[in-house]
Amino acid sequence: MRVRLPPEVFFLSVIGSLVLTPWGKAATNSDMRYDPIDSGLFIRNRARLAALMDPKSIAIVHSNDVMPTNADGTLPFKQNSDIFHLTGVDQEETVLLFRPDAPIEKDRVILFVRETSEHLAIWEGAKLTKEQATEVSGIPVVRWTDNFEAALHTVMPQIENVYLLTNEHLRAETIVETRNARFIKRCREMYPLHTYKRLAPLMHQLRMIKDPVEIEQLQKAVDITEAGFRRVLGFMKPGVGEWEVEAEYLHEFIKSRSRGFAYTPIIGSGANANVLHYVENSNICKEGDLVLMDVGAEWANWNADMTRTIPVSGTFTPRQKDVYNAVLRVMKAANGLLRPGMKPLDYQNAVLAIMTTELIGLGLITQEEADAQGESFSATKKYFMHGTSHHLGLDVHDVSPPNEPFQVGMVFTIEPGIYIREEDIGIRLENNVVIEEEGNRDLFANFPIEVDDIEKLMQS
Numbered sequence: 305m306r307v308r309l310p311p312e313v314f315f316l317s318v319i320g321s322l323v324l325t326p327w328g329k330a331a332t333n334s335d336m337r338y339d340p341i342d343s344g345l346f347i348r349n350r351a352r353l354a355a356l357m358d359p360k361s362i363a364i365v366h367s368n369d370v371m372p373t374n375a376d377g378t379l380p381f382k383q384n385s386d387i388f389h390l391t392g393v394d395q396e397e398t399v400l401l402f403r404p405d406a407p408i409e410k411d412r413v414i415l416f417v418r419e420t421s422e423h424l425a426i427w428e429g430a431k432l433t434k435e436q437a438t439e440v441s442g443i444p445v446v447r448w449t450d451n452f453e454a455a456l457h458t459v460m461p462q463i464e465n466v467y468l469l470t471n472e473h474l475r476a477e478t479i480v481e482t483r484n485a486r487f488i489k490r491c492r493e494m495y496p497l498h499t500y501k502r503l504a505p506l507m508h509q510l511r512m513i514k515d516p517v518e519i520e521q522l523q524k525a526v527d528i529t530e531a532g533f534r535r536v537l538g539f540m541k542p543g544v545g546e547w548e549v550e551a552e553y554l555h556e557f558i559k560s561r562s563r564g565f566a567y568t569p570i571i572g573s574g575a576n577a578n579v580l581h582y583v584e585n586s587n588i589c590k591e592g593d594l595v596l597m598d599v600g601a602e603w604a605n606w607n608a609d610m611t612r613t614i615p616v617s618g619t620f621t622p623r624q625k626d627v628y629n630a631v632l633r634v635m636k637a638a639n640g641l642l643r644p645g646m647k648p649l650d651y652q653n654a655v656l657a658i659m660t661t662e663l664i665g666l667g668l669i670t671q672e673e674a675d676a677q678g679e680s681f682s683a684t685k686k687y688f689m690h691g692t693s694h695h696l697g698l699d700v701h702d703v704s705p706p707n708e709p710f711q712v713g714m715v716f717t718i719e720p721g722i723y724i725r726e727e728d729i730g731i732r733l734e735n736n737v738v739i740e741e742e743g744n745r746d747l748f749a750n751f752p753i754e755v756d757d758i759e760k761l762m763q764s
Contacts, residue, residue, distance in 0.1 A: 337561050337563070338561065338603065338604040339604075341392055341517065341521070341604060342517055343392060343439065343440060343441060343442035344517075345392070345515050345517040345518070346390060346440075346441050346442055347442040348515060349390055349510065349515070350390055350402065350404075350413060352510050353390065353402070353404075353506060353507075353510055354404035354405075356509065356510070357404060357465075357467065357506070360405065360463050360464040360465060361403070361404075361405075361463060361464065361466070361501070362401060362402065362459060362460075362463045362465070362466055362467065363400070363401075363402040363403075363466075363467040363469075363503055364399070364400070364401055364402075364456075364466065364467070364468060364487070364491070365384070365387045365390065365399070365400045365402070365469050365484070365503070366384070366387065366398070366399050366482075366483040366484045367383060367387050367393075367396055367397060367398040367483065368381070368382060368383055368384040368396070368482065368483060369396070369482065369483050370396050371480070380563075381394075381396050383395070383398075383605060384469075384482075384483075384484070385605070385698040385699050385703075386469055386503070386504075386507045387400055388605055388698060389507070389510070389511055389698060390402070391415060391441040391443065392440045392441050392442075393415065393417065393432070393440055393441055394605065395418060395431060395432060396418060397417070397418040397449045398416065398417050398418070398449070399415075399416040399452050400413070400414075400415055400416075401413070401414040401415075401416070401452075401455065401456070403459065403463065406459075406462075410444070410445050411445075411459070413443050413445065414443070414445045415437055415438075415441055415443040415445065415447075416446075416447050416448065416449045416451065416452045416455075417432050417434070417437045417446060417447075417448065417449060418431050418448070418449050419431070419448040419449065419450060434446040434447075456491075460495050460498070463498070464498065464499055465498070465499045465500075466491065466498050466499070466500050466501065467501045467502070467506070468484070468487070468488050468491065468500060468501075468502070468503055469484045469503045469504060470485070470488070470502065470503075470504050472502070472504040472505070472508070472703075473699075473701070473703055474706065475701060504703075505705065507703065508703040508704050508705050509704075511698065511702060511704070512695060512702070512703070512708065512714055513711060513713040513714060514697060514713050514714070514738070518606065518697065518715075519715070519738055521603055521604050521605075521606040522603075522606050522607075522696070522697070522715060522736065522747060524603045524604070525562070525566065525600065525601050525602060525603035525606050525607055525608035526601075526608040526610075526736060526747045526748060527750075528556070528557055528560040528562050528601035528603060528608070529599065529600050529601045529608040529610050530748070530750060530751055531556050531560060532552065532553040532556040532557055532599065532601065533597075533610065533612060533751065534752075534761070535552050535553070535555075535556045536549055536552050536553060536597065536614075537614065537752075537758070537761045537762050538761075538762075539552050540589070540614060540616060540618070540762065541589075541616070541617070541618075542589060542590055542616050542617055543588060543589070543590075544588070544589050545585075545586075545587070545588055545589070546571040546572070546576070546584075546585040546586060546587050546588075546589060546595070547571070547585045547586060549571045549585075549589070549597065550569050550585050550599075553565070553569060553597075553599050557601045557602075560601070562601045562602050562603055563602050564601075564602065565599060565601070565602065566600040566601060566607035566608060566609065566700055567600065567607070567609075567700050568583045569583070569585065569597070569598065569599040570582050570583055570585075570596065570598035570599070570611075571585040571595065571597050572585075572595065572596045572597075573587055573588075573589040573590065573593050573595040573596075573616060574587070574589075574590060574593040574595075574728050575725070575728045576730075577594055577596035577723070577729070577730030577731070577732075578723045578724075578725045578729075578730040579730075580689075580690060580723075590616060591616060591617045592616070592617060592621070593615075593616045593728070594613050594614065594615055594620075594624055594729060594730070594731065595613070595614060595615075595616055596612075596613045596731065596732055597610075597611065597613070597614070598610070598611040598734065599611075600700070605698055606697060606698060607696065607697070607698070607700045608696075608736060608747075609696055609700055609717050609734060609736060610734055610735070610736075610751075611719055611721075611732045611733055611734035612733065612734075612751075612753070613628065613631075613730070613731040613732060613733065614758055614762065615758075615759075615762070618759060618762035619759055619762075619763070620755055620758075620759065623727070623729070624729060624731075625755055626666060627666060627722050627724065629755065630662040630663075630665065630666055630722060631720055631722050631731050631732065631733050632733060632753065632754070634655065634659050634662055634720040635718055635720050635733050635735065637658045638651075638655050638692050638693070638718050638720060639735075639737060639744055639746070641654050641655065642693060642710060642716060642718065642737065642739065642744060643710060643739065643744075644709075644712055644739060644741075645709055645710065646709060646710045647707065647709050647710075648693075648707055648708070648709075648710075651692070651693070651710070652691060652692055655720065656682075656684055656685075656688070659684055659687075659688050659720065659722075660674050660677075660683075660684045662722070663683075663684060663687055663688075663722070666722075668687055668722075668724065669683040669684065669686075669687075687722050687723055687724060688720065688722060689723070690721070692718060692719060692720055693716045693718050693719065694716065694717055695714065695715065695716060696715045696716060696717055696736055697715060702715075711739065712739050712740060712741055713738070714739045715736060715737070715739075715747075716736070716739070717734055717735070717736055717737075718734065718735050718736075718737060719732055719733065719734035719735075720732070720733065721733070735747070735748040735751070735753075736748060
């Protein structure tokens with residue numbers, strides 16, 4: 305769902321990021337909020353990228369900017385997913401120069417990081433030293449960011465092709481000019497006769513298949529999400545505010561060393577459950593209503609994405625139970641379809657056919673309406689109007705080449721829903737799965753999802 309962190313998470317993240325260490329002692333792995341990530345992951349990622357690049361080429365990737373708010377305020381820093389995928393460095397003003405076929409080995413990959421100082425140590429916390437940047441990234445050659453322009457001027461005459469990074473996600477809205485975008489303009493002005501190539505398609509191809517280390521990080525994000533969900537099952541009762549439910553999740557996430565929500569949480573009770581991107585979370589949860597909770601925890605930049613729908617009073621009505629079980633059957637069937645070789649459009653159409661049968665069984669559409677469906681009319685989409693799955697990883701809606709058939713190693717959400725506005729019933733369920741050779745691995749295997757399990761836990 306939509307990715308936009310709320311103000312309270314921004315505030316907590318800022319407080320959590322101010323690690324004031326003595327000058328001369330930059331933050332070490334033991335000071336980090338997360339467990340250290342094996343630098344072998346980033347070494348492997350760079351090797352895979354090298355195999356896709358043309359000879360005599362260089363890839364240049366910049367970190368994200370620290371974004372301003374008002375006056376002298378800033379948002380918490382969020383690293384560019386591609387540079388993190390290639391280096392593991394979660395720090396602003398970072399640049400990667402990647403030239404895998406350079407004749408001299410030390411010129412093949414150079415990492416530039418912001419130079420730490422006593423002033424930074426006092427106000428922001430010391431930044432990575434060169435040695436620590438090497439430890440994190442597996443890159444032996446590390447320089448200060450101030451040296452980047454000189455290094456670029458030295459290397460550009462030696463190469464022919466320049467891979468530069470743009471945001472090419474199908475849903476991207478690139479209103480704000482990024483650090484990478486500014487560099488593209490400057491680089492093309494300074495070196496107009498080089499051949500420029502798009503790095504994004506290569507990164508999409510690489511990032512759609514997850515390394516086992518990535519799966520471990522995603523499982524950690526899911527486990528933290530599970531702790532939040534179980535906490536809410538014991539907290540939920542008529543009269544609590546949607547915002548209080550949000551606070552219960554946030555408390556559990558922060559306590560578990562997550563930076564908080566992976567995306568803006570959706571806590572929609574009653575009619576609000578039918579608003580797909582409802583984020584106000586401002587109403588009271590009433591007895592007899594359902595509450596749809598689309599939330600996920602972040603862990604070390606990887607993200608979980610969960611949706612559960614539970615009864616506010618702890619017990620589903622017969623009608624709510626029927627609709628819930630219909631959604632659950634569609635989820636289970638979709639998991640069986642989400643297999644290697646299946647194409648995304650064929651998968652979605654197959655899920656829609658299954659959903660159509662369930663809607664007929666619920667009395668929401670007739671067989672005649674189902675038979676009359678076509679490009680200009682869809683009775684099914686009145687009650688299930690969104691996609692069933694999306695890639696998941698460093699981005700909640702993770703990148704991939706368009707229409708790429710499913711492959712082993714991909715991680716997907718499965719999130720069918722039925723939304724009956726005339727009955728104030730909105731039910732969506734969402735798990736995250738890894739496609740494997742012999743079947744999908746459900747990262748949510750420990751989560752309660754059956755009606756009886758949900759009711760039992762809530763009533764206990």
